[in-house]
Amino acid sequence: MFELENSLYNSKENVLNELLHNYGIDSTELQRKQLLGHIELLIEINERLNLTRITSIDDALILHILDSLLPLKVCDEFISCNRNYIDIGTGGGFPGLPLAIMSNNKTLLVDSIGKKVNAVQSMINEIGLEEKVKAEKLRAEEIPNTYKQKFDFVTFRAVAKTNILLEYAEPFLAFQGTLIVMKANVDEIELQDASQAAKIFGYENVSRETFELPNDFGHREILLYKKVTKSKIKLPRKPGMAKTNPFVARRA
Numbered sequence: 114m115f116e117l118e119n120s121l122y123n124s125k126e127n128v129l130n131e132l133l134h135n136y137g138i139d140s141t142e143l144q145r146k147q148l149l150g151h152i153e154l155l156i157e158i159n160e161r162l163n164l165t166r167i168t169s170i171d172d173a174l175i176l177h178i179l180d181s182l183l184p185l186k187v188c189d190e191f192i193s194c195n196r197n198y199i200d201i202g203t204g205g206g207f208p209g210l211p212l213a214i215m216s217n218n219k220t221l222l223v224d225s226i227g228k229k230v231n232a233v234q235s236m237i238n239e240i241g242l243e244e245k246v247k248a249e250k251l252r253a254e255e256i257p258n259t260y261k262q263k264f265d266f267v268t269f270r271a272v273a274k275t276n277i278l279l280e281y282a283e284p285f286l287a288f289q290g291t292l293i294v295m296k297a298n299v300d301e302i303e304l305q306d307a308s309q310a311a312k313i314f315g316y317e318n319v320s321r322e323t324f325e326l327p328n329d330f331g332h333r334e335i336l337l338y339k340k341v342t343k344s345k346i347k348l349p350r351k352p353g354m355a356k357t358n359p360f361v362a363r364r365a
């Protein structure tokens with residue numbers, strides 16, 4: 114049982130409950146306590162280590178918790194299954210830690226920056242989630258053999274353009290696994306590049322859903338892709354190549 118002295122729980126539990134309820138996201142008391150525990154620890158650690166620019170609790174409820182949980186609205190399988198999930202470029206644990214709290218998936222949170230990962234692992238321990246969630250320093254392009262084709266779900270929030278994320282995710286995804294891309298805005302060029310990349314790397318486009326966050330906090334898009342066949346190109350390429358030399362032709 115989660116024992117963290119959680120003062121936020123007393124002051125914000127109702128606000129969070131209503132916020133999630135308004136978006137049709139059901140949560141238990143324990144889940145709300147854990148979600149708020151994450152924010153409380155994040156803001157405390159952020160005084161020493163720069164993990165987020167969002168320092169107001171009310172803003173964090175929307176921009177970190179609600180935003181992180183939007184995939185639950187578009188991917189029913191995520192919550193109904195007990196699978197392997199990885200969040201790549203997790204930063205302060207978003208969206209991976211809130212999504213782990215709301216599901217039974219065995220979760221791995223990775224980032225290329227070690228001090229962020231250490232901070233996230235300390236939050237996982239403090240909240241008492243170490244049985245199902247682990248944080249690890251890992252650069253997407255340096256996937257160890259043990260993680261190849263292991264994951265049923267891969268998420269990215271605010272990490273790179275979608276064509277690059279399709280390339281990063283491919284070696285991690287199991288056959289029929291789902292890539293969940295979370296974005297503030299996606300323009301037509303990004304979508305066209307992503308479509309081309311999806312064909313090369315063996316994905317099927319599943320869906321594109323849009324959301325408006327409350328209080329004019331902005332537009333959000335969630336793109337889903339399913340891994341359906343082998344990539345035409347052997348991945349991963351050398352670190353940095355996906356960004357500096359993407360497969361999709363650049364325009365003048």
Ligand SMILES: C[S@@+](CC[C@H](N)C(=O)[O-])C[C@H]1O[C@@H](n2cnc3c(N)ncnc32)[C@H](O)[C@@H]1O
Nearest residue numbers: 202203204207224225226251252253270271272
């Ligand atoms: C803008 S932050 C977003 C953090 C978090 N996903 C969020 O939405 O709050 C991007 C994060 O991706 C990480 N990152 C960037 N490229 C990466 C790569 N190739 N492999 C692993 N992590 C990466 C960075 O270190 C950084 O923490």
